Structure formats: structure tokens, C-alpha cells
Amino acid sequence: MSRPGRTRLTRVPGLLYGGDYNPEQWPEEVWAEDARLMREAGVTMVTVGVFSWARLQPGPDTWDFAWFDRLLDLLHAHGVAVDLATATASPPAWLVRAHPEILPVTADGVRLEFGSRQHYCPSSPQYRAAALRLTRALAERYANHPALALWHIHNEYGDHVTECFCPRSAAHFRAWLGERYGTIDALNHAWGTAFWSQRYTTYDEIEPPRTAPGPVNPTQLLDWRRFCSDALLALHRAEREILTELGPDTPATTNFMSMFKALDYWKWAQAEDFVSDDAYPDPADPHAHITASLNYDLMRSLNGGTPWLLLEQAPSAVSWRPVNVPKKPGLQRLWSLQALARGADGIMYFQWRASRAGAEKYHSALLPHRGTASRGWRETVRFGAELARLGDIAGSRLAADVAIVLDWDSWWALEGDDHPSARMRWPDLLRPWYTALHARSITITFVPPDAALDGYRAVLAPNLHLLRPEHARRIADYVRGGGHLVCGPFSGVVDGHDHIHDGGAPGPLREVLGLSVDEFWPVPDGETVTLASGAEATLWTEWIVTEGAETADGYASGPLAGRPAVTRHPYGSGTAWYVSCHLGEDIGDILDRALTAAGVRPVLDAPEGVEVTVRAGARDTYLFLLNHGDRPARTALTGAYAAGGTDLLTGGAVHGHIALEPLGAAVIRVASAPGSTAPDSPTPDSPGGTDQ
Incomplete structure (x- = not known):
């Protein structure tokens, strides 16, 4: 399913820039202002429809696409491409009340209620049927819309619900086990059921690992983790098949959540045209940039070293930590450049316009509550202009020894x-x-x-x-x-x-x-x-x-x-x-x-706090230097980089060394690529999943 040979993420030229846009939260007269400001900021693509299910389908047999038609037409008229979500991450109230069995059940037997998001059992046939019906309706209507650049399947699978212990999940688990082991004797051997008299005589005797008097069989728990990842992946693949059927030329992705324990991303990456990630480093953590770098290296690795997309990050503060510290001036720029330095071909955010109501109303946005008078808006515009100057980087890759x-x-x-x-x-x-x-x-x-x-x-x-x-x-x-x-x-x-x-x-x-x-x-x-x-x-x-x-x-x-x-x-x-x-x-x-x-050597001998990477394209090499420290830093350009090059951020020539202020950065175009920076060839283009 994945297309590792793809040189660009979408048909949109250069590096992608934008964020989630939730127009259903705003009067329609605001949309025109948003589209105009997006153009001013240099936005090239926005994600729409993520939480639009209730608006798009107000009832079981009622659809309302007229407003969505106007929205996509407006964005296209302003030169803004669309990452169109399938809207299946948050089932509407009418569906839940008609089929309460959709709601997930915890290991303790508690049925979770409507009122948040991701309130569905991954094994629910009612949820699956409704989600696929919606996906098909969207694809039939918009697969050929000129604004469409990317399909966004669901949203952050497993963020709130990774497992369900209801009877339907139990039946699905038993079927999954039957496919895996075949005979009940093979399962008994694999699970070591001779221990504690846990032997089964039929698959019908098996239940999910619900809360028990003592320790639960460890292999049962391991298989449960595998099953839960596969159950969500099956939902994703089902939506993807519809999109491929009706719009085969439009790439599709879903937003991963960095190094996320619940889902085996090696297997998931095979279902993506390219990998995308939601990343929220904590500005209060002095080592957050290292964790972010680790996660970005994983995203690049999951699809064989091909470019990936940072689909969500916070422009400043988030809303869900006990203490939500904003990003100080310059940090949003530095951390965005870090994603590029680690192989991203696009920088997106949550979200475009700050919400006035709901659980994320204190979450930062590219267009903050104060509007264009705010510090955040000025950074949004400045970085959009910088990103436009880095467009030639798109498609280049990193090497790894x-x-x-x-x-x-x-x-x-x-x-x-x-x-x-x-x-x-x-x-x-x-x-x-x-x-x-x-x-x-x-x-x-x-x-x-x-x-x-x-x-x-x-x-x-x-x-x-x-x-x-x-x-x-x-x-x-x-x-x-x-x-x-x-x-x-x-x-x-x-x-x-x-x-x-x-x-x-x-x-x-x-x-x-x-x-x-x-x-x-x-x-x-x-x-x-x-x-x-x-x-x-x-x-x-x-x-x-x-x-x-x-x-x-x-x-x-x-x-x-x-x-x-x-x-x-x-x-x-x-x-x-x-x-x-x-x-x-x-x-x-x-x-x-x-x-x-x-024989492993660093890219450069950089001072403490300075991150250095290299991206190599067909013609040019791009040397990234990022100063995460709180003091100025000077890095000597040696070896293959001694001749320097052009800093794409400033347009100035660089020779001998590069001096960076705190939170400063340089992206140097090196005309001749050194041999150590060939594309990530040791990494297989389609690494595949681990054996199950």
C-alpha cells in the first residue's frame, strides 16, 4: 500500500505549511477572513473535517455537504490545498444513542460514555459500518475536488481508546486467536496454560484479559496487545480501501503519535503513502528537543527513510498538561526547523484559529485569540516566509550509519x-x-x-x-x-x-x-x-x-x-x-x-547544545545547525563542509564556521555532496512489520 518511491508528499510544491482548520466552530462569515489570512501567512495546506461527522451527517439518513462544498471552494480559490479527514474519530450522538453497544468497555466492565471523542469499540460492526459509509460519501463527493491534496484517515488512532472488553471485542479476539494458532492445543502451548490450571478445551472459553483476582497469563496479555493494535489497523485499512477505490491518485496518511506503545507502527506504516506525526514537546523540559529528535528519527525510519510530515504540533502552549508552559519567542521556529532537519517535508500545527469553546480552548493556535495583533501571529507569518525559502529541501533525505x-x-x-x-x-x-x-x-x-x-x-x-x-x-x-x-x-x-x-x-x-x-x-x-x-x-x-x-x-x-x-x-x-x-x-x-x-564519525564536531544533521538531494546537500542552548555557539565547518555554502535562511554566504545565537539556526546549501551523505540506502524502502 505504501509508496516509498514518492519524491513529494503531495502535489503541493515545496514544503507544506498550515494546520488543522475547524470552520464548523465559527460563523461562515469568518471563513473568508481565515482564507485571506492563510494566504498572508504563507499557508499552503490545511486539514479539515477531522471532527465534522455530526455536521456532515446530522442524522442516520441526513447529509449536509453544502457548507463543506463552499468551504473547499473558498480554500481552493485562495490557493490553499486541503488535507481532507474522513471525520470518523468522533461518532455523533445520534449514532451512539441508536447503538449504545458502540461505546467501549473497560477491563473493569465500565462502559465509557459519550461527551469526549474516540468513544467507540474498535470491534463494533455498527461503528465500522457507519464509519465506512461516511468515508465513502466523502470520497464520492470530493475525490476529484481541485483543493484535495491528501486524505487524512481518522485521527490519532488509540489516543484515548486502544482496547475494549465488551462481548463483541471478546468474539473478535477469539477469531483473531483462531487465525493465529489454528488448533486450541497450539494456543495452549503458546500460552503455557499448564501453569495454574489455565488450559482451554475450546476457543469459546477464552475471554479478553479483564480484571482478575491475580496476575493474568502474560502471553494472553501479549497477544491482547497485538490484537488491539491489529483491530484498529483493520479499521484504518477498511477506510483506506475505499479511498484507494474512489481516489487512487490522492495520497493518504493518518497521524501517528511519536513513539506510541499501543500500536505497532512498523505494521501501520505499510498502510500509509507516507508517515505523518503529531508531536508535542514540552517547553518546560530542557531535554524536550532530544526526545523530539528521537521521535522524528522514528517517523523517518518507519517508511524506509522517505520524507515524512509533521502534521500537528503546538504553536505555543498546549491545554492538557498540569502546567501548560508557552514556547518562548524563537522556540517554535527552532523546533519546526528541527523536524525539517530530521527529514520532514512539511510543518503543520494544531490548530489554525484558536477555539473559543471546548476542551482545547486554551490550546495555542497559528491565529491566537488576540488575532493579528498577537506575538503568535507575527511568528506565524515570519516562519511561513522562511519556510518558502527552504522549498528546495523537499524530497531530500538523511543518511545513517x-x-x-x-x-x-x-x-x-x-x-x-x-x-x-x-x-x-x-x-x-x-x-x-x-x-x-x-x-x-x-x-x-x-x-x-x-x-x-x-x-x-x-x-x-x-x-x-x-x-x-x-x-x-x-x-x-x-x-x-x-x-x-x-x-x-x-x-x-x-x-x-x-x-x-x-x-x-x-x-x-x-x-x-x-x-x-x-x-x-x-x-x-x-x-x-x-x-x-x-x-x-x-x-x-x-x-x-x-x-x-x-x-x-x-x-x-x-x-x-x-x-x-x-x-x-x-x-x-x-x-x-x-x-x-x-x-x-x-x-x-x-x-x-x-x-x-x-568507523562511525559525527557529521561535525559541534559544541554542546548544537544539533547537526545533513539532508542530501539529487543535486545539493543541506547542512542543518540548530542551537538549543541558552548561550551563543560557534561551530567550525570542517572536512567536506569546510568550503561552506549559502545559508538559505538569510541568503548570506557561510565560510569556515557558523555562529549561532541562542535558539538560532542555519540551513546551509552545500553545492557538492560529500560521500557520507548519500540517501538512507541501508534502510530498506519498505521495512515491513515484525513477524507475528
Whole structure:
């Protein structure tokens, strides 16, 4: 379904700019002013219809498209393209009251009510039928409208409801299990139902993992996570099929929510023409730009390194945190440029005009409550003009010598109940590794566990708790062929059924790592363990026994003092490192050793707080420098960039070095592309989903 060869996101030239537009919240006379101001601000596309279901279909057999016709015609007349949503994210009251079984049910048996959004059971046939009817009506009417540039399917799947425990969901779950396992004996084996007398004799005896007296079967919970992701994806695919049937030439996407645990985005990305993301970094968090960078690298990776779209972000403050801090002047610009630096081909926002009523009335907008007299409006206009000057960047891509393995199955299994430590959470294990790479100006790509690894200088696995033997063989072949692997703790522990591997951890990685794990040794809260190098471990340590691996660092305190902590194992023509503990920010020293040996080099040696990336197009290369710090920073242009180029933001020539004020940025066009910035070729164009 995806089209990774697409060079531009839509038919709209240059970089996309705009945001969500909700005209149903405003008198129609306001629309003309909005269209005029959009043109003034340089807006090229707006998202419409996201929450318009009740207005478009006021009753079961009543439709009102006349107002929507006028809206799309108005936008087209002002040169503003439309990202048209299918409006299925918020069923209207009449549908819910006619079919109350649509409403979702919690694990405790509570039926959630109407009055918010996403109030539907993903397995409800009544909801599905109504959503597809609406999607078809929209596609039949607007598939050939000249304003249409993009289909926007649903909105933020799983944001509020990722699962439902009603009888219809139970039946759907049983059918899904039947397709997965076939016989009930196969399911009993996979679920380990010999434990606690949980054996089933028929599929009819199986229910969703509702609230129970004690711990629920962990493989049942893992399969439930898989099922819930698939159930929502089935709804998405059903809408997509209608849009493809009636408007095959218009691309379609749905807005992801960064690194979102509930949905396996590797599988979801296969249903998109391109990936789009909603990202809301917290201005009160001094490290928010690093988390944003991580999420943007994921979005770029999900569809093989092709450009993606930042479909939502806040112009300033959001409305849903306990304390909603605005973005200080210049931060919105810097963070928007960061998305471009990480491969985005468009910068969109929520929303165009600030709402006066509803749950998001305090959320910022491109056109704030104060209107054109506001600081926010001035930033909206300024950035629109800047974005227009960067249009040639569209279609260019990033290169990555380093891959990080990400597996949703492993994430779900890692964070199950009744583990040695509840503190081992995938985002917390990943973040220090990524932070170290970000600080060193090393660009990464994420890959699924079944990805081809040839071409990467180094592969990092901060955690692979669940690891299938076939995926371990890929990793072993990569190292044997000359690759460099760095693997984090609590990896290779369970198989695809969440069963402990024979012989324990690291399971199928035992040979390539050259060690066995004798015992897990979690670190109590508030305590640390010192290593011989001076590094400190928290959360987790392991008693490991080397079987060919050499000790690169050892435990110097605590019950494991004198035992190996970090190992290095030559394997074939490559090297495999194992880090048996959680080192937090101290992981940087180990990564330096491993990446230096692998020949990984930074784009530039940048001062602290300065982010550096490179995008390469067919003719030109674009060097991004972003100063996230609170003081001026000077970065030397060396190596392939020593000759400098033209800063597209100012139009001025740059040679030798670039000086940036706090929150400053530069986008330098380099006329001749260095060899290290070829497109993201090591990443497969269509990475696919992990094996299920």
C-alpha cells in the first residue's frame, strides 16, 4: 500500500505549511477572513473535517455537504490545498444513542460514555459500518475536488481508546486467536496454560484479559496487545480501501503519535503513502528537543527513510498538561526547523484559529485569540516566509550509519507484570543511548528486528527482551560478516510466545555475545553500583559468565564486585558488545569505544547544545545547525563542509564556521555532496512489520 518511491508528499510544491482548520466552530462569515489570512501567512495546506461527522451527517439518513462544498471552494480559490479527514474519530450522538453497544468497555466492565471523542469499540460492526459509509460519501463527493491534496484517515488512532472488553471485542479476539494458532492445543502451548490450571478445551472459553483476582497469563496479555493494535489497523485499512477505490491518485496518511506503545507502527506504516506525526514537546523540559529528535528519527525510519510530515504540533502552549508552559519567542521556529532537519517535508500545527469553546480552548493556535495583533501571529507569518525559502529541501533525505533495533513485541513483553524489576521500561532504556548519539551528532535510523542490517557500520539494541531465533540469526550473520553490535541488558530472554529461552538469557544471542546470564540482579531504588571505569549503574545489573567474551568493564561495588559488567566478543569478522547493566548517561563511553571501532564519525564536531544533521538531494546537500542552548555557539565547518555554502535562511554566504545565537539556526546549501551523505540506502524502502 505504501509508496516509498514518492519524491513529494503531495502535489503541493515545496514544503507544506498550515494546520488543522475547524470552520464548523465559527460563523461562515469568518471563513473568508481565515482564507485571506492563510494566504498572508504563507499557508499552503490545511486539514479539515477531522471532527465534522455530526455536521456532515446530522442524522442516520441526513447529509449536509453544502457548507463543506463552499468551504473547499473558498480554500481552493485562495490557493490553499486541503488535507481532507474522513471525520470518523468522533461518532455523533445520534449514532451512539441508536447503538449504545458502540461505546467501549473497560477491563473493569465500565462502559465509557459519550461527551469526549474516540468513544467507540474498535470491534463494533455498527461503528465500522457507519464509519465506512461516511468515508465513502466523502470520497464520492470530493475525490476529484481541485483543493484535495491528501486524505487524512481518522485521527490519532488509540489516543484515548486502544482496547475494549465488551462481548463483541471478546468474539473478535477469539477469531483473531483462531487465525493465529489454528488448533486450541497450539494456543495452549503458546500460552503455557499448564501453569495454574489455565488450559482451554475450546476457543469459546477464552475471554479478553479483564480484571482478575491475580496476575493474568502474560502471553494472553501479549497477544491482547497485538490484537488491539491489529483491530484498529483493520479499521484504518477498511477506510483506506475505499479511498484507494474512489481516489487512487490522492495520497493518504493518518497521524501517528511519536513513539506510541499501543500500536505497532512498523505494521501501520505499510498502510500509509507516507508517515505523518503529531508531536508535542514540552517547553518546560530542557531535554524536550532530544526526545523530539528521537521521535522524528522514528517517523523517518518507519517508511524506509522517505520524507515524512509533521502534521500537528503546538504553536505555543498546549491545554492538557498540569502546567501548560508557552514556547518562548524563537522556540517554535527552532523546533519546526528541527523536524525539517530530521527529514520532514512539511510543518503543520494544531490548530489554525484558536477555539473559543471546548476542551482545547486554551490550546495555542497559528491565529491566537488576540488575532493579528498577537506575538503568535507575527511568528506565524515570519516562519511561513522562511519556510518558502527552504522549498528546495523537499524530497531530500538523511543518511545513517547506525541502526537501533526497535520491536513493539519486545516492548510489550518487556513491560509485562511479575518481572524481576518493574523499572525496566523501553523508553527509559533507549533514551540514554539516543541522547549520547544526539550529543555526538551521529544520525541513526530505527529498524525492525527482521530488517536487513547489511550496510550499517553499527547496530545498537538497548533492549531486545523478546527475541525470535530467526531475528537473532540475522543479527549473528551481521556481526559474523564484519558488523559491530552493542546489546543492552535483559535481552534475549524470551521467545515470541514470551517463554524463557532454553538455557536462559541471552538465548539465541549466546554464541554471538560469548556469554551466559546466570542471574538477574536488579538494583533497588535509590541505590547505585559502581563499575571499575567509574561509571555508575542504576535499575539493573546481571551476573554474567563469559564464554569467550573479554571483560571491557567490571563491577567494582555491590554483590557483583569483581564480576564482568561490560563485555566485548570478536565474532567472525565483527564484534559484539554486551552491557549487562543500565548505565544511564554513562553509556556514552561504551558507545564511543564501539562506534570508533566501527568507523562511525559525527557529521561535525559541534559544541554542546548544537544539533547537526545533513539532508542530501539529487543535486545539493543541506547542512542543518540548530542551537538549543541558552548561550551563543560557534561551530567550525570542517572536512567536506569546510568550503561552506549559502545559508538559505538569510541568503548570506557561510565560510569556515557558523555562529549561532541562542535558539538560532542555519540551513546551509552545500553545492557538492560529500560521500557520507548519500540517501538512507541501508534502510530498506519498505521495512515491513515484525513477524507475528
